[in-house]
Amino acid sequence: MVCRPGHENDPVEKMRHSAAHILADAVTRLYPDAKPTIGPVIENGFYYDFDYPPGFSEDDLEKIEAEMKKIIKENQKFERIDMSRDDALKMFKENGETYKLEILQSIPEGEDITFYKHGEFVDLCKGPHANYTKQVKAIKLLSVAGAYWRGDENNAMLQRIYGTAFASKEDLANYLEQLEEAKKRDHRKLGKELEIFTFDDEVGPGLPLWLPNGGAMIDALEELAKKTERKAGYHRVRTPHITKETMYYTSGHLPYYEESMYPAMELEGIKYYLKPMNCPHHHKIFAAKARSYRDLPVRLAEYGTCYRYEKSGELFGLMRVRSMQMNDAHIYCTLDQFQDEFLAVCRMYQSYFKLFGIQKYQMRLSTHSKEGLGKKYVDQPELWIKTEDMVRNALKAGDIPFVEVENEAAFYGPKIDVQIWSAIGREFTLATNQVDFAVPERFGLSFKNSKNEDEVPLCIHRAPLSTHERLIGFLIEHYAGAFPLWLAPVQAKVLSVSEDQHERALAVQKQLTDAGYRVEADLRNEKLGLKIREAQLMKVPYMLIVGKKDAEANLVGVRHRKDGDLGSLAVPDLLQKLTDEMKEFDIE
């Protein structure tokens, strides 16, 4: 129907738009019962949704693609047809085109109503288009999927066909190859190959088991978080995994979140829930003693384990799970302290992202919507506007680039979401930083201000390192499994050349282990080439070769997974080299 805003003059965009029309033409030629509904251009391609209850199969895609190629060959001209709104309304009503009618009615009054026609196929459409179908050079239909009409799950389920089009066969081939390459760094594939995590049907969907390599990564990340948070004045707390129902009424979570909570377990007439978030517990810790304005800000941190009942179809490897450990903390502060605290949190995000070398991310200010007040969002319009302004101003003051998106806030306040993209292009919120102006009051939290009055603190929820699950899922893809030294589950592997070197190999392993490194030794009766190959495939940063040649001088052969053979070093020199490399891990 329309090109993406701002791309109307892009020739590839126009061509994809035309390809969507050709797709709809091909489908209606082959399946006269299928009703075209809407078909926009998207990043890297296009789709078209059809109302066709029997559904399309993969085989149908081949047929449809063949028909599209036929239409392209016919070299039909794209023609613009202008029509009055009334005529269009009448036409859709007469033809029973209810979907098109609905689209037409959503076009603002005063805008031109235009159609585009090629051959026999006519579609309500804003344009622009290619001039002839032959200008659509290389097409490929990629997949079929169900999709709700207008993206609303209460509406009918339509059949969506995804496809793409490029200016040349080579461009298309390149794109398809790129997709294949992306699949190779998919964390689900690499996570299995690198023995980081696994799922077991008997444990349950969305409940990951961390293998020793994953466990090592979690330890490294927690060490990073704890060090950073200690320097930033946080205090570590610990809270239980289950909690009485009543607290979730106090917090207001039950009415909003019950659907995504595991159902309550009842014992001696009392209901307990698995905790879906840590905030209420931290609020209780804040409330555990009298607070003065002199104590604020109070920063409570915990790698809390939470459980959320995500719908089965929503699970996705490590990126979307049902049990998760969150890099959580809550900062209780005064209104005056808000900006500094909020910015400090943003700076912490940025320093982490710098450490990981994450370039492609987006800070997104998620605000409320008027319509959601009292339903999705607490019904305090003035406070929403005020806190959203506070966040906006803080970001501007800190010169932090962001985009703003309406109707994405938490129920208790606006938030900054940090958006990232997975290897296969799916978008996720990696980290989040939220302002809570509602829940502290519900918990009766207060501190004595300088006038000896009770005042409700603001609360900042923050999780810059996301959850272990989502962060590690993302990092696997980001590094394609080749983790930096500080994060690599096995940092070095000692490879013995022959059996008579085992003792020395074990001694080298011990020296490095004693120095704090994660080191394994491969003492098998195998050729060095095999041991190297296996260590390379596991993306171990350093391979340490212990053989007869270096025995006399007590050296080890050092091989780096990327730089190859680095020659021989004495162990103390090797340790110095590793220490230098680990300094990257020191973030200010």
Added chain:
RNA sequence: GCCGACUUAGCUCAGCUGGCAGAGCAACUGACUUGUAAUCAGUAGGUCAUCGGUUCGAUUCCGAUAGUCGGCUCCA
């Protein structure tokens, strides 16, 4: 949860239209004693996801359940 597809050995995958299930790698055993990406030989391993149905006979056809995948919805 919804639409569609898939599920064969520890892993990666063959197995045309129903007729006793295959490979490579891994594992185990033995030989080889190894210097920068795969030494050789042998052995073992599967109620073909689960449960029902059709059939003389089902890994193959049909149905249900579970899990996974591509999307939609939702989300850290």
